[in-house]
Amino acid sequence: xxxxxxxxxxxxxxxxxxxxxxxxxxxxxxxxxxxxxxxxxxxxxxxxxxxxxxxxxxxxxxxxxxxxxxxxxxxxxxxxxxxxxxxxxxxxxxxxxxxxxxxxxxxxxxxxxxxxxxxxxxxxxxxxxxxxxxxxxxxxxxxxxxxxxxxxxxxxxxxxxxxxxxxxxxxxxxxxxxxxxxxxxxxxxxxxxxxxxxxxxxxxxxxxxxxxxxxxxxxxxxxxxxxxxxxxxxxxxxxxxxxxxxxxxxxxxxxxxxxxxxxxxxxxxx
Amino acid sequence: xxxxxxxxxxxxxxxxxxxxxxxxxxxxxxxxxxxxxxxxxxxxxxxxxxxxxxxxxxxxxxxxxxxxxxxxxxxxxxxxxxxxxxxxxxxxxxxxxxxxxxxxxxxxxxxxxxxxxxxxxxxxxxxxxxxxxxxxxxxxxxxxxxxxxxxxxxxxxxxxxxxxxxxxxxxxxxxxxxxxxxxxxxxxxxxxxxxxxxxxxxxxxxxxxxxxxxxxxxxxxxxxxxxxxxxxxxxxxxxxxxxxxxxxxxxxxxxxxxxxxxxxxxxxxxxxxxxxxxxxxxxxxxxxxxxxxxxxxxx
Numbered sequence: 001x002x003x004x005x006x007x008x009x010x011x012x013x014x015x016x017x018x019x020x021x022x023x024x025x026x027x028x029x030x031x032x033x034x035x036x037x038x039x040x041x042x043x044x045x046x047x048x049x050x051x052x053x054x055x056x057x058x059x060x061x062x063x064x065x066x067x068x069x070x071x072x073x074x075x076x077x078x079x080x081x082x083x084x085x086x087x088x089x090x091x092x093x094x095x096x097x098x099x100x101x102x103x104x105x106x107x108x109x110x111x112x113x114x115x116x117x118x119x120x121x122x123x124x125x126x127x128x129x130x131x132x133x134x135x136x137x138x139x140x141x142x143x144x145x146x147x148x149x150x151x152x153x154x155x156x157x158x159x160x161x162x163x164x165x166x167x168x169x170x171x172x173x174x175x176x177x178x179x180x181x182x183x184x185x186x187x188x189x190x191x192x193x194x195x196x197x198x199x200x201x202x203x204x205x206x207x208x209x210x211x212x213x214x215x216x217x218x219x220x221x222x223x224x225x226x227x228x229x230x231x232x233x234x235x236x237x238x239x240x241x242x243x244x245x246x247x248x249x250x251x252x253x254x255x256x257x258x259x260x261x262x263x264x265x266x267x268x269x270x
Numbered sequence: 271x272x273x274x275x276x277x278x279x280x281x282x283x284x285x286x287x288x289x290x291x292x293x294x295x296x297x298x299x300x301x302x303x304x305x306x307x308x309x310x311x312x313x314x315x316x317x318x319x320x321x322x323x324x325x326x327x328x329x330x331x332x333x334x335x336x337x338x339x340x341x342x343x344x345x346x347x348x349x350x351x352x353x354x355x356x357x358x359x360x361x362x363x364x365x366x367x368x369x370x371x372x373x374x375x376x377x378x379x380x381x382x383x384x385x386x387x388x389x390x391x392x393x394x395x396x397x398x399x400x401x402x403x404x405x406x407x408x409x410x411x412x413x414x415x416x417x418x419x420x421x422x423x424x425x426x427x428x429x430x431x432x433x434x435x436x437x438x439x440x441x442x443x444x445x446x447x448x449x450x451x452x453x454x455x456x457x458x459x460x461x462x463x464x465x466x467x468x469x470x471x472x473x474x475x476x477x478x479x480x481x482x483x484x485x486x487x488x489x490x491x492x493x494x495x496x497x498x499x500x501x502x503x504x505x506x507x508x509x510x511x512x513x514x515x516x517x518x519x520x521x522x523x524x525x526x527x528x529x530x531x532x533x534x535x536x537x538x539x540x541x542x543x544x545x546x547x548x549x550x551x552x553x554x555x556x557x558x559x560x561x562x563x564x565x566x567x568x569x
Contacts, residue, residue, distance in 0.1 A: 006363060007368060007371075010380055013360070013384070014383035035407075085288060085289055086286055088285050093282025101286070104298075110500060111297060112545065113504070114504075114506070115301055117532065118303075118541065118542060119307070138292070141292065146293060149289065178285070224393060242401060257382065
């Protein structure tokens with residue numbers, strides 16, 4: 001009896017957490033007339049994809065998705081590569097002063113972006129990269145790699161020395177040891193990092209909003225957030241926009257769930 | 271002659287070169303520039319005028335600036351304190367009550383529901399809630415009217431007395447899944463024999479929660495509190511999407527205030543000063559974080 005009371009109260013909590021998603025989905029498939037007549041809680045009658053299609057076309061959502069995929073994908077790949085190189089030097093190479101170098105990387109990752117935004121805005125203008133995906137990719141590669149370096153250095157610090165030694169005896173140079181031994185052995189950790197960098201970059205809002213002003217370059221959160229800030233949309237359109245913003249996140253969540261659970265804990269407590 | 275070990279270490283520096291340069295160009299130099307800009311009066315165009323610490327002196331008597339940090343205290347409660355408390359309880363119930371009596375799979379599914387808001391882009395979470403909380407036909411007000419609590423329906427984001435509370439509620443919803451996941455992982459680390467011993471001594475579930483689980487999770491609690499506090503200090507997207515700092519500055523936070531000074535009021539030097547103060551706060555917390563991790567690693 002009591003067991004079920006506990007179970008049900010947790011189920012109620014879980015459902016309450018999901019209610020906003022349900023309301024969004026419910027209203028994204030309504031007609032404006034239906035919404036006006038029956039309000040946000042009623043079941044859609046008729047189910048209509050008009051709002052979704054209209055919003056998709058109005059903001060050229062396919063383009064925004066592509067921008068987000070290009071930016072997040074490039075950042076994830078590049079940041080993993082940079083992280084591995086850094087961590088190779090710090091964790092396995094044990095270069096001098098590595099502790100302080102590591103502290104600098106961690107600090108760089110925790111700095112508020114507000115303290116970087118104006119100089120980055122100014123500098124990207126100076127070098128002709130303002131409002132380009134390249135600028136955003138370079139910036140987030142640096143930011144994510146700072147965290148990756150911090151995390152990977154401790155992992156590589158415990159890398160089995162026998163393997164390194166064996167590679168050296170086989171005549172492998174540093175570069176070959178990295179590519180042929182360290183990277184393959186660390187694959188699981190690297191793939192978790194990749195997933196994390198991808199999702200974190202996907203979710204970024206502040207710097208991309210400042211640096212990507214043209215419609216052709218904006219990412220999904222920026223396009224949706226800026227439109228919402230202008231408050232020019234009717235209720236069903238807002239519902240449609242929210243649903244389109246939520247869907248990719250839910251897909252990542254379902255696909256990467258295991259990596260995500262492993263990754264959050266890796267970042268906080270070693 | 272250089273000893274081989276030293277020569278060996280030196281060449282590893284090459285691997286640090288790309289990452290180091292990138293960090294310099296994207297983070298360290300811009301941050302230095304920000305500090306420099308904070309010592310000037312500058313509209314963003316033309317020559318910055320050197321004014322020393324005047325911006326910082328002006329901050330001291332700027333009501334909006336102080337209010338923005340007061341609001342941040344509320345956000346720390348909503349993003350760090352409450353999620354930690356709720357997270358402990360939810361994680362414990364899921365891990366050693368639901369998990370034990372109904373299977374780990376049920377616990378994992380419930381955990382996923384609580385965690386889902388964490389993977390949303392914060393801007394999108396803001397859109398969802400901005401719309402649920404809309405004053406006239408927002409879902410929350412409709413719901414309250416449907417169950418007969420007409421008097422409770424309000425202008426959640428437009429009423430200066432309510433807006434900060436509403437934002438806090440949204441952030442709590444976003445944030446609570448993070449400690450739940452961390453704490454559940456931490457509970458996997460706790461030696462089950464401690465629980466068994468306490469159970470044999472006749473401890474109730476609550477007693478074991480208080481005297482075994484919570485003390486064992488102290489490192490996780492500390493880390494969650496710190497990382498969430500840092501995140502709360504940096505909040506921008508939900509404020510931008512939900513309220514734009516309004517109504518009447520009731521939800522302005524330092525990050526949003528610096529953004530306003532940069533791009534709306536073109537008081538770039540002043541905005542840079544706000545951002546620098548925020549950075550100092552975050553760095554102090556990061557230093558605490560590092561010390562704690564360091565101690566944890568040595569244990």
